[in-house]
Amino acid sequence: MRIRALALRIIRQFWKDKRTLALMLVAPLLVLTLVKLVLDVDDIAPRIGVAGAPTAMAETLAETGAEVTVYDDVAAAMRDLEDLELDAVVALENGRPRVTLEGSSPTRNAAVMRTLQQAMRTLVPGGRTVEPVIAYLHGSENRDLFDFYGSMLVGFFSFFFVFIVAGVSFLRERTSGTLQRLLATPLRRWEVVAGYLLGFGLFTAIQATIVVWFATRVLGIALEGSFGLVLLANLFIVLSALTLGTLMSAFANNEFQVFQFIPLVVVPQVFFCGLIDLETMPEWLQTVGHALPLYYGAKAMQAIMLRGAGWGDIAADVAVLVGFSLAFALLNVLALRKHRAI
Amino acid sequence: MSAPAHTTVSPPDHDICISVRSVTRVFGKRVVLENVDLAVRLGEIFGLLGPSGAGKTTLVRLICGLDLPNRGEIRLLGVPMPRLDMFGRIGYMAQSDALYNELTARENLTFFASLYGMRGAALKRRIAGLAELLRLRDDLNKPVHQYSGGMKRRLSLAIALVHEPEVLVLDEPTVGIDPELRASIWEELRRLSARGVTVLVTTHVMDEAEKCDRLAMIRNGGIIACGTPDELKRAAGGQSMEEAFLHFGGAAS
């Protein structure tokens, strides 16, 4: 079986290149951890001003990890909020807590909200919860950043590193002359592509699995849906990265040129995978987004992780990803004609 | 182009292994081969001799089916090229070594052999035999990036031989190989040729050209002379291949 021989050789070769292996397997974990550290709110102690509220409130907030300052009058607290001395002011209004968030930093907003929710649970255990009134000094955004971006970044970083490694190693096959030599054997062109996908597929599948596991279990990104489904979606994301990377390398003459594809092919996908709301873009730009595989991948990932979507909800997106991968692989078989006519 | 400097009776068709008929290959605007005709007989060692840039590699790649001519026809063992199933009958050694540097010599050999469907004990024996022949036995388990230039050349040759092809196409096989080993490689080529294997070899080393059964001199994209080494020397009225080469080269320009 020629494809098997090719796949085995790639596995063996890749296994010996520990640094590249590490880049593909560990780099996404490092970058995700970094993103978590940057975006995460757990370690921020929100500075909350309490004005005209019961001392129990101030005490509970302090216990849940906030830096609490007690004010006698609300206006003074609001001035400090304005001067960025505080992240939020909690006051009592008609017996209901009223929370005013500074609002310019989503990270701090989220920290305040988290502390507040915890404090409310402690203050009113079991019984009817008093919904606080929320107001913003600036803006009105409120979400947990890492949960939101994490769901899309898991797919993106898996994609990114598979793209680079697959692109460079397929290119090396060409520049070292071994592709020519391969094509002087009875290997068919599609067998070359299939062998590559299979051999590399093993490592990319391992990578996709580790990244999803790490993101959800170690970094604790919110996961509403099932672990298996996220894994499945990520596997198809890296499959599209693998096929796109090998295809792109056909148009590069050296490693440096592979890296030139990053701003051209990889970076644009970031903008279309949930980082920026598509609705806010001009229509033609939205169309561009629909032509990029990661758009569908990130859509599926967010649906599963943030909204607990099931297989039925993401099947269409997965189908598009499979379609992209097939198209890339086929184009690659055609691109190999440049190296052997049949 | 000058007329052939001597008359070789063209061999009967069934005797011909490689036939190249009025082949022209153009890269962009540059005509690299023009109207090349060549007939290599079954079981002979045929040399392609020519200066750097003459078009030897281009011709050899066309013969293997790795490239298509713009005009003309190439047949290998009677089959018009390129044909996928012919690749299994050709052993090709490229001018630059195409090896997987991370892998050991044995892994390289095993990989290429398995592309030809070889496996198991027969493959092991074949690899051991080739390692013996090319004096790689003690280095089989070394990764190729630790190999010297000559060792890589020998390994490339071993890969070309591994599936026991009927036609061997070797592009400057002995570059960087010491004289002693070179002699033993030629002995092996002789043995193969005696068994009916056709060998096409390119070179620009004159003393190697003398060892061929017949050879063609190629210059500026055309065959300027073709025949046995003795015929060529006689026709040029000189004593050495060098003189013959200069003679025909001069006549061509």
Ligand SMILES: Nc1ncnc2c1ncn2[C@@H]1O[C@H](COP(=O)(O)OP(=O)(O)OP(=O)(O)O)[C@@H](O)[C@H]1O
């Ligand atoms: N793919 C290509 N595109 C453009 N020109 C090419 C290509 N391949 C070869 N050539 C040109 O064709 C000519 C013949 O090249 P070729 O490699 O066949 O020479 P050669 O006889 O093998 O030389 P050497 O002894 O140095 O190996 C050279 O001038 C080279 O620049």
Ligand SMILES: [Mg+2]
């Ligand atoms: Mg050459």
